[in-house]
Amino acid sequence: MKQRGATRTLLVAALYLAVLLVLGSTLIPFIGPYYTQVLIFIGINIILAVSLNLILGFAGQFSIGHAGFMALGGYTSAALSFYVLAPLLAGFGTGGLISAISEPAALAVSLLVGGIAAALAGLLVGIPTLRLRGDYLAIATLGMGEIIRVVILNTDFVGGARGFTDIPRWTTFTWVFLLAGLCILVVRNLIASTMGRALIAVREDEDAAAAMGINTTRHKVFAFVLGAFFAGVAGGLQAHYLQYLHTNSFTFLRSIEIVVFVVLGGGGSITGSVIAATVLTILPEALRGAESWRMVIYSALLVVMMLTRPQGLMGGREFQWSWLLPGFKKK
Amino acid sequence: MIRQMVKLNWLRGLALLALALLGVAACSQNENVIRIGVFNSLTGGTATFGISSTNGIKMAAEEWNAKGGLLGKQIQLIVEDDQSKPEEAAMVVTKLVNQNRVAAILGEVASSRTLAGAPIAQKAGIPLITPASTNPKVTKVGSYIFRVCYTDSFQGAVCARFAVQKLGLKRLAILTDVKNDYSIGLADYFKRDAVLLGGEIVSEESYSEGDTDFRAQLTSIKGANPEVIFIPGYYTEAGLIAKQVAEQNMNVKLIGGDGWDSPRTVEIGGAAVEGAFFCNHYSAEDTSQMVRTFVANHVKKYGYVPDAMAPLSYDAAELLFDAIQRAGSIEGSKIRDAIAQTKDFPGVCGNITIDAERNARKAAVMLQINQGKLKVYDVIQP
Numbered sequence: 001m002k003q004r005g006a007t008r009t010l011l012v013a014a015l016y017l018a019v020l021l022v023l024g025s026t027l028i029p030f031i032g033p034y035y036t037q038v039l040i041f042i043g044i045n046i047i048l049a050v051s052l053n054l055i056l057g058f059a060g061q062f063s064i065g066h067a068g069f070m071a072l073g074g075y076t077s078a079a080l081s082f083y084v085l086a087p088l089l090a091g092f093g094t095g096g097l098i099s100a101i102s103e104p105a106a107l108a109v110s111l112l113v114g115g116i117a118a119a120l121a122g123l124l125v126g127i128p129t130l131r132l133r134g135d136y137l138a139i140a141t142l143g144m145g146e147i148i149r150v151v152i153l154n155t156d157f158v159g160g161a162r163g164f165t166d167i168p169r170w171t172t173f174t175w176v177f178l179l180a181g182l183c184i185l186v187v188r189n190l191i192a193s194t195m196g197r198a199l200i201a202v203r204e205d206e207d208a209a210a211a212m213g214i215n216t217t218r219h220k221v222f223a224f225v226l227g228a229f230f231a232g233v234a235g236g237l238q239a240h241y242l243q244y245l246h247t248n249s250f251t252f253l254r255s256i257e258i259v260v261f262v263v264l265g266g267g268g269s270i271t272g273s274v275i276a277a278t279v280l281t282i283l284p285e286a287l288r289g290a291e292s293w294r295m296v297i298y299s300a301l302l303v304v305m306m307l308t309r310p311q312g313l314m315g316g317r318e319f320q321w322s323w324l325l326p327g328f329k330k331k
Numbered sequence: 332m333i334r335q336m337v338k339l340n341w342l343r344g345l346a347l348l349a350l351a352l353l354g355v356a357a358c359s360q361n362e363n364v365i366r367i368g369v370f371n372s373l374t375g376g377t378a379t380f381g382i383s384s385t386n387g388i389k390m391a392a393e394e395w396n397a398k399g400g401l402l403g404k405q406i407q408l409i410v411e412d413d414q415s416k417p418e419e420a421a422m423v424v425t426k427l428v429n430q431n432r433v434a435a436i437l438g439e440v441a442s443s444r445t446l447a448g449a450p451i452a453q454k455a456g457i458p459l460i461t462p463a464s465t466n467p468k469v470t471k472v473g474s475y476i477f478r479v480c481y482t483d484s485f486q487g488a489v490c491a492r493f494a495v496q497k498l499g500l501k502r503l504a505i506l507t508d509v510k511n512d513y514s515i516g517l518a519d520y521f522k523r524d525a526v527l528l529g530g531e532i533v534s535e536e537s538y539s540e541g542d543t544d545f546r547a548q549l550t551s552i553k554g555a556n557p558e559v560i561f562i563p564g565y566y567t568e569a570g571l572i573a574k575q576v577a578e579q580n581m582n583v584k585l586i587g588g589d590g591w592d593s594p595r596t597v598e599i600g601g602a603a604v605e606g607a608f609f610c611n612h613y614s615a616e617d618t619s620q621m622v623r624t625f626v627a628n629h630v631k632k633y634g635y636v637p638d639a640m641a642p643l644s645y646d647a648a649e650l651l652f653d654a655i656q657r658a659g660s661i662e663g664s665k666i667r668d669a670i671a672q673t674k675d676f677p678g679v680c681g682n683i684t685i686d687a688e689r690n691a692r693k694a695a696v697m698l699q700i701n702q703g704k705l706k707v708y709d710v711i712q713p
Contacts, residue, residue: 033451034429037422150539153510161512163417163443165468238418243450246417246443285422288411295374295414 009185016181024174036173040241042281043176044234047183049261049273051230054187056259057267058196059223060203061130062138064255066231068145069118071250073232075158077114078167078239085110086168107170111179111236118232119225121148126224130217133206145255153247163246164239171241179237183230184270190226191270199223200268264305266312271319276312364407365400365661367392367651368427368457370438370448375415380440380640384462385410386633387644388437395652402656409433417447424448428455434661435459437647440640442466442512449476456663458670460651462644466512470689475667477689479647479678480612481713483513487520487563489610489695489711490586494559495528497697497709500584504534504557506548506572508564511540517563517588533557542568545575553581565590570599577603584608592639597703604700611698612639612680614707625679639680646678 028036048066055063085106092098129140158164190196201209202216210216239245261280265272283301287294309315369388372381392406400406409431411423420439427433428451436452436459439445445464452459453473461469461476465483470476481489494500503525508514522532534555536548549572552560560576560583562569569591576585587609596604615626615636625645629637653676654669655661673685681693697709 032429034426037425041418041422150510161510161515162466162468163446163512165446165472242418242421242447244417244421244447246447248415248443249417285426288426292373292412294412 020174020177028173038285040176042278043180044237045277045281046180046274047230047234048258049277050183050187050270051227052258053262053273054223055227056262058191059199059220061220063141064138065141065145066258067250067254068148069228069231070235072121072148073114073118074235074239074245075152076117077110077236078164078245079158080113081110081168103170111233114236115229115232119229122225122228126221130220142252145252149247149250165244167239167243169243171237176237179233188270264312266314266316268316269314269318272312272314364405366407366409366431366433368433368436369408369410370413370423372415373412377415383638383640384440384644387641388648391645391648401652413444417443420444420447424451428457435651435666442469445469458667460647462647463640477670479650479683479691480643482690483516484520486588486610487517488524491521491524493697494586495525495530500558501530502533502558503530504552504560506560506562507537508540509537514563521561545572549575549579553579557583559584559586561586563588566593566596570596573600573603607700608697610695613642614696614698614705621679642679646680650676
């Protein structure tokens with residue numbers, strides 16, 4: 001039974017990768033840069049929503065500093081690419097085949113380093129603050145996000161208040177959705193593991209979980225660090241797509257936006273986060289026709305959705321293959 | 332099972348709705364008009380600037396359309412809001428270039444958002460003119476990016492020249508907003524030029540956007556005994572700073588940049604800003620024919636006296652339309668060349684010549700606050 005599950009996961013992963021590669025070479029040139037950009041932001045928002053869901057939805061820790069981690073990861077990976085990797089690649093020369101291999105490799109290194117930087121910050125901040133509960137944690141993470149932003153704002157090395165320009169454009173549709181898939185896979189498998197069960201126990205009742213022998217702080221810090229890692233990766237993807245970073249993109253309003261994805265999708269549902277991130281990225285674009293009423297309609301829709309489905313779109317449930325293919329039996 | 336079916340249909344419905352909405356966004360294109368893209372912050376933190384700017388552009392387009400349009404076609408403005416966010420600016424410029432297929436783009440007041448959008452226009456070969464982004468980096472993005480305002484470097488130099496040469500005051504203090512690229516840029520160039528002209532920077536202090544108490548910094552500045560305090564910030568803080576300067580009984584002249592251009596400066600500062608100077612693009616009380624006509628038309632159309640964003644944006648639009656007319660084509664490279672050749676174009680904010688770096692060379696005005704009104708004190712040529 002267990003082995004069948006693993007085989008199926010591998011099969012789905014391989015299929016997903018194949019679909020991405022095919023779409024990347026056929027659909028993307030066909031739909032043009034604007035729709036591609038919308039898709040890329042959907043992908044980035046999915047990573048942010050799913051990673052925050054791990055902290056907020058599964059571990060039950062109210063963090064509103066996700067944009068701070070995103071900024072840290074974005075700036076770190078952008079600085080690495082700009083100062084080290086891009087000059088290095090220029091040294092190799094820019095041929096069709098050379099850049100086809102070297103650019104993705106450079107992006108992978110850059111994103112990994114950005115993610116690790118964000119994860120380290122998560123560890124540093126998480127150890128003291130995750131001993132706090134509820135409102136206090138929210139305020140501590142809010143403060144942390146602002147500190148990261150203000151520090152970057154005063155660092156001339158990465159452009160300071162003028163913004164970081166000329167970052168190489170390496171992010172592609174395939175990369176964004178590859179990492180979104182990876183993020184979903186990691187969080188899904190984590191939740192199904194002992195670690196994940198312990199996290200859910202911490203969410204449901206921290207004292208009871210501690211009484212059962214769960215090291216609550218260690219588990220919370222782990223979720224926090226992993227969430228921060230993926231937020232950093234998302235920041236790196238955004239930096240290498242827009243080729244420009246400015247701290248105004250990472251204010252606490254951005255953190256709130258990510259919290260909205262999670263809450264609207266339903267805390268504790270990866271499917272919900274994915275759907276909410278997708279819908280809420282498309283919605284403001286689709287409403288452009290309404291001009292100045294756009295953000296009013298958007299906000300009104302959020303209120304209506306929260307009133308009609310306070311538990312979120314999915315309300316903690318997950319997508320099952322059996323919805324699509326009757327052949328798959330529910331395990 | 333039934334519950335699952337319902338859930339499935341509901342999901343499908345949502346997906347279809349999303350697709351349909353996207354489809355509506357890609358509406359049909361009319362080829363009998365010339366489409367000009369405009370991106371500005373119509374909502375968010377700096378919405379007032381974005382709305383003023385867009386109003387100025389709309390005025391210019393309406394005037395041209397009333398006169399018979401451009402190259403025999405009507406001008407159609409496609410205005411997009413970027414919510415004061417850099418990533419949204421990149422999104423809307425991509426949309427304007429690829430979905431709306433605009434001939435040229437006007438926009439963004441804030442440098443941070445122009446910088447996010449400019450690489451996209453540059454790559455597509457669509458000319459972009461920013462009305463008010465003063466960061467020197469903006470036009471360095473590439474050969475298709477222009478501006479009609481002066482840069483931070485010019486404005487900083489003007490303030491330095493004014494303080495040291497015109498007023499003859501040599502002991503200078505600077506109070507910078509460290510969170511603001513504009514403020515830092517102005518302070519840097521002020522410092523450089525003031526020292527070159529023989530001035531002395533006796534004190535440098537800083538604050539952050541949103542601060543309300545500046546007494547600690549001002550006490551330190553007072554200790555250095557300056558004759559001038561240069562405050563290159565925005566109007567929100569400038570008035571408060573002036574009030575606290577008055578409280579300390581300092582005998583100094585206050586000088587600011589175009590960030591002071593708002594009725595709020597006088598509202599907040601009151602008597603404390605009396606006699607203060609600031610550098611600006613134009614004065615609504617200028618008596619020249621062009622400014623008088625512009626202000627009168629603006630008041631008639633929108634019901635209020637415009638700040639500097641509206642005439643700057645009006646100039647940007649006028650300059651662009653004139654360039655398209657001269658180019659005789661809506662091809663990106665031809666419009667680009669025509670904009671680059673602009674010489675002594677008469678604008679509301681002074682005559683504009685586009686230099687080799689695609690920046691505008693134009694005069695700056697030094698205004699003095701006199702009994703709550705702005706009076707032109709000096710005009711400084713480039």
